[in-house]
């Protein structure tokens with residue numbers, strides 16, 4: 001079997017790595033980059049800080065700071081329009097997964113034309129666009145190292161998965177110091193997102209020996225540090241471990257795919273505007289319970305790696321501990337059910353069939369160790385509602 005691994009050409013990891021940006025821009029031969037970010041980063045002063053570093057490389061600082069959480073196709077089109085109007089030769093994406101995903105999508109549209117829907121999986125992306133330097137400020141989506149972007153279609157509210165090497169940043173700067181001020185809810189949600197990436201990459205039908213090591217490494221780091229990072233935001237060791245875990249999990253799922261949790265999570269996010277990590281968290285325990293019988297040993301490995309089961313414990317017992325641990329994590333991090341989040345039951349029920357068909361169309365459920373039917377997905381949506 002041949003495994004095609006796709007990763008950024010350079011990843012600079014460590015506290016203070018942001019200072020390497022001017023050298024990285026120069027080294028890549030970028031002379032006129034566009035900085036893609038969002039209003040939160042601008043208000044925090046990070047856009048100015050990164051803009052000054054871009055200036056140190058001799059490049060002007062031109063900013064597109066209009067990206068939105070759970071990025072939409074119309075914002076991507078506005079950004080691509082700006083790229084067509086001015087001659088840029090690279091993008092610097094600064095922020096959580098949303099600005100990074102937006103920058104990827106802008107580069108794809110600017111290079112290939114058309115609309116975002118044209119590149120939804122399983123469609124291919126013909127041309128790789130401008131080089132992207134991704135600078136994540138959450139730990140996180142892993143978008144800085146993945147060959148995916150997720151864009152919500154403004155017209156239909158569908159969260160579209162777009163995949164291919166054209167989505168993979170050229171370089172990433174992974175500096176945990178940028179996460180030290182992340183608020184509690186964001187730390188929890190993005191942390192569970194990255195734990196989900198690691199678990200799904202490990203149990204995915206497309207897992208391979210290269211991604212297994214990355215996924216195990218990430219699971220251990222995240223499971224053992226997520227509570228500390230939430231309770232003690234300035235804890236550098238925990239923040240560093242979470243950042244490393246998130247990026248490593250990104251490398252794993254980018255090359256092994258995510259599975260049923262992500263497939264079912266995207267429609268919840270799109271229709272009810274639930275942040276991505278939170279909708280994953282709502283689903284993770286129940287989907288794990290549904291899937292585990294089909295890959296008991298793999299899920300048992302997850303439990304042992306996360307430190308919630310003993311090495312010598314049998315797989316059945318280890319998986320039971322994993323389920324307990326995932327439920328306890330949701331309780332501790334105050335993850336609400338869809339009902340408790342305020343999602344109306346009648347609207348949820350009305351959309352079940354559409355959500356299930358969008359989940360299946362994304363391709364992610366087909367990577368799950370237990371591939372569900374549409375009826376089973378609907379039943380799972382009902383079970384997690386609360």
Ligand SMILES: [Fe+2]
Nearest residue numbers: 141193197276
């Ligand atoms: Fe995710």
